[in-house]
Amino acid sequence: MALKSRITYLAVLALAASAPALAQHEEHPQHGGGRPEAHGEAHPGPHGYERPAEPHGWNGRPAQFDRGTYQHNFQAARTYHIGVYRRPHGWVAHRWGYGQILPRVYWAAPYIIADYWLFGLEVAPAGYEWVRDDTDAILVNVSTGEILQVEYGVFA
Numbered sequence: 001m002a003l004k005s006r007i008t009y010l011a012v013l014a015l016a017a018s019a020p021a022l023a024q025h026e027e028h029p030q031h032g033g034g035r036p037e038a039h040g041e042a043h044p045g046p047h048g049y050e051r052p053a054e055p056h057g058w059n060g061r062p063a064q065f066d067r068g069t070y071q072h073n074f075q076a077a078r079t080y081h082i083g084v085y086r087r088p089h090g091w092v093a094h095r096w097g098y099g100q101i102l103p104r105v106y107w108a109a110p111y112i113i114a115d116y117w118l119f120g121l122e123v124a125p126a127g128y129e130w131v132r133d134d135t136d137a138i139l140v141n142v143s144t145g146e147i148l149q150v151e152y153g154v155f156a
Contacts, residue, residue, distance in 0.1 A: 055117050061126040067148065070125075070139065071098045076154040080119050085134050085155065086110075095152075096138055101145045106138075107131045119154050 087093070088105040096102060113119065113130040121130050121137055128148060131138050132155060139149040 057123065061124060063126045065125045070149045073097050073150045073152065076151045078120060079153055079156045081156045085132065093134065096133060096147055096150055098147050098149055100147050102138060102140045102147050104145060106133055107140050107142060113137060121151065
């Protein structure tokens with residue numbers, strides 16, 4: 001009997017000791033249904049860093065252009081590390097070249113290189129976009145899918 005009484009006494013003591021913690025939890029309800037509200041100090045951002053500005057004429061896409069000046073498969077002069085590439089679901093690796101037709105799934109929004117100038121790519125003519133396929137940058141006609149130029153090894 002003494003052992004049972006002792007266990008009961010310890011259980012009551014443990015419950016009594018945790019009551020203030022339970023009461024404290026109820027006094028500070030959480031905001032937003034999960035996480036407490038943040039009370040951090042303001043952060044002004046990085047010092048001495050300026051985002052590269054778009055170059056002059058970055059969106060001045062030529063309507064008339066000489067296809068011969070673009071029709072090349074180049075090896076990139078420099079490689080950039082920008083993150084993981086995820087190929088469209090169900091597609092396998094392929095080495096594209098100018099003149100081929102790039103499937104539509106490859107020139108969807110997630111693959112378009114909007115800030116192409118940061119990677120040393122030329123201004124795309126009207127109706128063309130730079131897209132990423134694994135380590136390569138591909139200049140594609142957004143109406144037909146025809147590849148006008150490829151830069152191999154732009155991305156690592």
